[in-house]
Each structure stands twice: as C-alpha cells, then as structure tokens.
Amino acid sequence: MPSKITNYQCPACTGPLRYDGASGKLCCDFCGSSYTVKEIEALYKDKLDQAAQADVQQQAAQAAQAQQAEAAGEVSWSDDRIEEGMRAYNCPSCGAELICDETTAATSCPYCGNPTVVPGQFHGMLKPDYILPFKLDKEAAKKALREYYKGKRLLPKAFSAENHIEEIKGVYVPFWLFDGQGDADLRFKATKVTSHRSGDYQVTITDHYDVRRAGTVDFSRIPVDGSRKMPDAHMDAIEPFDYRELKPFSTAYMPGFLAERYDVDMEECSKRAKRRASNTTEQIVASTVRGYSSATPVGKNLVLRRGAVKYVMLPVWLLSTRWNGQSFLFAMNGQTGKLVGDLPVSMARYWGWFGAIAAPLAAILAGLLFLL
Ligand SMILES: [Zn+2]
C-alpha cells in the first residue's frame, strides 16, 4: 500500500506551490500569490505531522507483518511490482502511483508535475538540523551550463541540445557537517647552508637542526555528503557553501526540488572528515617550518577530536548524461554558482571539425601545385 505523501497547495487557488530561491518565498504560478515560509509552515504543520506519523506507523506495521509471516514459516507478502529498495506513493493531486527510491524525500509527479514531499523521510532521527535554501533558479543553472559548453567544439550534441539542458534538476543533497579539533606534533631534520669567501677559498657551512612543531587546529563544518548516489569528488569540487545562510530545517523550502535523505550514516562519513582534518592539520602545522635550506619530516603524531555534528540539506543543480555507455555529471552549487563537470570529446565531431580545416588546406595545396 502506498505511503503518505504531501504537497503544498496555494491557500488562494489550491494550485501547486514552489519554493522560489530569489525571493525566498513559496509562489503559486497559477494565481501569482506568494507566501513566506513561516506562513506556509503554520498552515501545514498539523497536516505534515499527521502524514509523517502515518508513514512511520505504516512502515512499522509492514515490518511487523513480514516478521510474523516469517515466524509462521510463510512467505511474506510483498508487492512484487515494487523492487527491493523502492517505495510507492500516491500523488495527492492526480492520484497516480509514484515509484521512488527508498531515499527519495521530495520529488514531482511525472504525470501532473505537482511537487510533492514525503514527510516520513524527515521524521524523528532522520530530521535534518538545517537546510540551505536554493538561491539560484533553473534559468541561472541553464545559463551556467550553456556558458560552460560554449566554445567546446568537440562536445557531442547529446550534451548541448536544448531539450537536454532543460533536464537539469535542483536537488537537496544530504550532508554531514563536522566540527572538530586536530593536534599535530611534527619532527623534522633541517639544514641551513651558508657560504662565504675566505682568501682563495669558498667556504660552505651546513648547520643541522632538529626541528619540532606542535600545534592545534580548530575545524568547523567540514562537509561530507551522505548520499551514495553523489560522486564525492563532484560534491567536494562545488564547495564552499556559505553556512551563514543555513535555516532551521523545514520541508517548506522543498516544493519544486528533489530531495534525498542520507544513506551513508554519520559514522561512515566521519572517516572522510577525519582524513581531511588530519591532512589539513599536518599541512598547517608543517607550513610554520620556514627559513631552512631543507627540512625532511622524520616523525609525526596526529590526534583528532570530533566535535558537534549536524545533518543538513545543501542545494545542488545536477545534470547527468549517458553517452557511449558512460555517464557524465554536471553539478553546480545552488547557492554560489560554482560548478564542476566532466566532458567527453566526440570523435565523430572531432573528425568533422578536422575535415572542415583539412578541406580548405587541401584546396590551397592543390592551387599551389597548379601554379607550379
Ligand atoms: Zn494560487
């Protein structure tokens, strides 16, 4: 049985509302009304709570039913149209059944286009602490993408076609933010080489030093994405985010965007944060060894302490393209516009381009031969 799902409707005309990053309000494209996040939160609070409760209860009931069946030696009943790791919802607007990943938290109905939120995905322990609302809209993302493709003559058409660019999606990606502190105690063998002339001799003196540096580095909000689907390198590349604009979490920032809840837990992400913090601590402390001709590290002791951890949703524009059996991903920071992508070179276009240059050249050569 499909789980509970909610959409935000315009109080004036019941049209679907979407969050507009530029104005920071929820807008209705049907009647042109707009509402603050606070107004919509107040209107929807009870409805969302009820939907979340119903969703959680239903999940628990299904799990209990399956357990009972298993204990009784029966094969547990399941809906065989829905694969493992997927969940089904009914669109509250048109009633169509939506089959989503079990991590999907906000989406839009493919039949009627209505933005929907799955409140159970943010219930209890799964509730994020903060959300960074989108600031750059779809037009800005499409413009950035076109700029990025501009001048890349060997780009396959599959990437730059306008209907493909239209497919770019705004996604709230789950992140863990780690605070912490690192202690480094580093030892180096260092030398200082000086040289002077003494009569007929050039004298070179090498002084040897045992250098030791100890220091403590404080970290705040090292981001690590908590979604297995998101390539870590792309997520690292679109940093930094300006965390001063974080807002207390609310699903009212989500209509019109996609959202995922985390599927990589805090402990696992903590390892990546620790690696980053430990590399940075070492670099910062080592950078204070100055004024020597050479310095070779001979020993180190690093201790990391984890501080507060927050679960947040960060805004990212994403477009993935399948081409020649490979996938390519374009990602743009939905707050700052910083972007990253990987582009293939189309050999068909390469030869086409080469042909365009080669042909006039051949004509000139032919002309020269004729003159001779
Ligand atoms: Zn309206």
Ligand SMILES: [Zn+2]
């Ligand atoms: Zn629908």
